[in-house]
Amino acid sequence: MSAILQVSGLTKRFGGIVVADDITLGLLPGEVVGLIGPNGAGKTSLFNLITGVIKPDAGRIVMDGVRIDGLKLSERAKLGIARTWQHARSFRSLTVLDNLLLGARDYPGDSLLRTLLQPGISRRMDMEAEQRAMLLLERVRLAHKAHDLAAELSYGQQKLLGMARALMSEGACLLLDEPMAAVEGRTYAIMREVIEQEAHRGQAVCIVEHNVGFIRDLCSRGVFMAAGKVLADGPVEELMKMKDLTALYFGAAA
Incomplete structure (x- = not known):
């Protein structure tokens, strides 16, 4: 191997x-x-x-x-x-969900040009990233904290x-x-x-x-x-x- x-x-x-x-x-x-x-x-x-x-x-x-x-x-x-x-x-001033979205390997928000020229693709990628983030938050039992500020977590x-x-x-x-x-x-x-x-x-x-x-x-x-x-x-x-x-x-x- x-x-x-x-x-x-x-x-x-x-x-x-x-x-x-x-x-x-x-x-x-x-x-x-x-x-x-x-x-x-x-x-x-x-x-x-x-x-x-x-x-x-x-x-x-x-x-x-x-x-x-x-x-x-x-x-x-x-x-x-x-x-x-x-x-x-x-990022303590961002929500728990936004913290995860920033960790995505190819988050659409990283590319202003793609957002402007390919808004449909950008929206789809954004939705997929958010869905994946929520699944991960469920795995670590933080889904109920998704929209709380990271600073509020224990x-x-x-x-x-x-x-x-x-x-x-x-x-x-x-x-x-x-x-x-x-x-x-x-x-x-x-x-x-x-x-x-x-x-x-x-x-x-x-x-x-x-x-x-x-x-x-x-x-x-x-x-x-x-x-x-x-x-x-x-x-x-x-x-x-x-x-x-x-x-x-x-x-x-x-």
């Missing part, structure tokens, strides 16, 4: 600090990979390199056979890379909104940065359900997460990072039995 996303030899330095040290990683369709390690390991930096927030000093990033490490963030998103962030990032609802907005891009690769941070109860269950559904439909899902129980329950593979390096890559239960890794992380977190 070919990887949806393949990272090879990815390297990034900020002065004397190495945040990515010759990282090689592949994400397969339908798998959920846990990216784990101590604070400062370079996990979020790796997501930033993959999505184009920062540029690598060396290495390759290939998405579905297309090299993307020279592309802009928006171009990578259109090719199918979606992500969430550690902290909920919503913290857990903000996290669910971020997940739904990432899914609006209909991409094949989903990067989740600490989706379970400070989340529990019903929100936890909904988030887990959605991640499992996305993997089942063939998405490659990679999760940065400090909740070891969540990693155990959901991830088929773990990638352990420290100091910008991948130290181990394999079944989660096997990683948790490695004494050198538990000394770095698992012993304190388990």
Whole structure:
């Protein structure tokens, strides 16, 4: 099976600090990979390199056979890379529904020329985008909040909104940065359900997460990072039995 996303030899330095040290990683369709390690390991930096927030000093990033490490963030998103962030990032003065519409890969409102010259097509695309947004809001149990301002949502609802907005891009690769941070109860269950559904439909899902129980329950593979390096890559239960890794992380977190 070919990887949806393949990272090879990815390297990034900020002065004397190495945040990515010759990282090689592949994400397969339908798998959920846990990216784990101590604070400062370079996990979020790796997501930033993959999505184009920062540029690598060396290495390759290939998405579905297309090299993307020279592309802009928006171009990578259109090719199918979606992500969430550690902290909920919503447009607080817009409605929940409008937040999702802005996450669509080809939202008609983005093109003034198409709106003017092809109003019928634009209206149809607008309706399709809104229908998809409402379906996603139903999946994350926020449909009843569609016309509320994002600022009015609770913290857990903000996290669910971020997940739904990432899914609006209909991409094949989903990067989740600490989706379970400070989340529990019903929100936890909904988030887990959605991640499992996305993997089942063939998405490659990679999760940065400090909740070891969540990693155990959901991830088929773990990638352990420290100091910008991948130290181990394999079944989660096997990683948790490695004494050198538990000394770095698992012993304190388990």
